[in-house]
Amino acid sequence: MTTRARPRPVLSRWDMPHWMPDSSQTLPARCGEDFTAIRVPADLARPALTALGPRTGPVLANKTTRTWHFLLPSDSILPADWPHGVRVMPKGRSIGIPPLTTTGGLDVHWAVPPGQGSTSPADLHRVLRDPRLLTARAAPAPAEPPAAATAPVRAAAPAQPRPLTSAQLRVGQLLLTGASDAQIAEELGLPVGIVRRHLTSIGRRFGAPTAARRATALLAGGHVSPPPVSMLAPDLAETDLAVLRVLAGLTTEDDLPEDLRPTGLFLDRVDELRERCGARSDPHLIALVAFWELLPNLIAPAAASGKEQLP
Incomplete structure (x- = not known):
């Protein structure tokens, strides 16, 4: 099933959380006070975002550091056993918050801007624990894998693979x-x-x-x-x-x-x-x-x- 891009709603300043900068500059905000930030390596974050779909709240991305931050409500009750590489940012740690219009570039920008919803900690935890999304933890391939097997890619190509466009x-x-x-x-x-x-x-x-x-x-x-x-x-x-x-x-x-x-x-x-x-x-x-x-x-x-x- 093809994932459709969600239309970006027209948001007013009143729809924005209080920690959004009211300027054209990226400004710091404190984790644990204004929000709970979950740092995720980029290779895991993108498929996790796709899997979450419309249930996703604000998400920051940074191509330079190759890290994303899922911003959850500050009073979120978090699971304890996050996968390796995923980190709950310490309370008081500052991260940069860009303007709403910053949705691309190499530095910090919005992968999902605020105002579209809220990420469930349980959903994010479940998606990140999915072995299909893990870079270094996938299980060996079964003896007879299905066409869409999720085991690590092996050097030998599958027999008669479907041609790419x-x-x-x-x-x-x-x-x-x-x-x-x-x-x-x-x-x-x-x-x-x-x-x-x-x-x-x-x-x-x-x-x-x-x-x-x-x-x-x-x-x-x-x-x-x-x-x-x-x-x-x-x-x-x-x-x-x-x-x-x-x-x-x-x-x-x-x-x-x-x-x-x-x-x-x-x-x-x-x-x-x-x-x-x-x-x-x-x-x-x-x-x-x-x-x-x-x-x-x-x-x-x-x-x-x-x-x-x-x-």
Whole structure:
């Protein structure tokens, strides 16, 4: 079922919570006093937002830090066992609140502006605990997975996969270059919502809920080739390769060293690898690894030989 974008209502100042800035600047507000903020890694936040649908209240996103904040009422009764990487922000911690009109960009902006509803702590907790949304906790694939299996993407492509549309292929190719949703939309002359719909369709097709796993599915299935780069591959330790395998969905967090199993430390290591490799995003990092042939069988033979071409 296709998720329809919710129309944005016309809101007056009286509809806004008291902590919204009455200016054109991003201003600080205190967690635990004005609201309860749940920080979620971007790779989990976007599919969680889709799963919550119209039940979602205010949500902040930041592409630079790759973190989102779901803002709940300050008197919310919260579950205790949030997944690794998800954090209830401490009381008194300040976070930036942008103006209502700030709905895009690299820095903090509204993924869902206030005034449209309130997020249920129980619903958010349930969605974030869904194993299909977890980057480093998915279970191994069953012996005979269904077509829309949600186990980690493996290097070998499914037998006779359904072909992607030409639009999905072009969106996927640009995803591997590190382009944002907005940049892909501008390059292809499409609305951002259509680009996100294509990315969601790719994820559902291959059981790949995160951007990095979509890159793996596109490459391992031979659907697109990694963009060529002139930079030589950096020297990576075995621990670095283990982190990359987990990020790509080729293995689970059980294959990580114990000191990296807390998701926060794992994400810090991913950030370091992105900087060392010159990657603009997690999918771009996966594409670079494929181009450098650092992980065996990450890229399909047809794509590696250049025989697979975009229509």
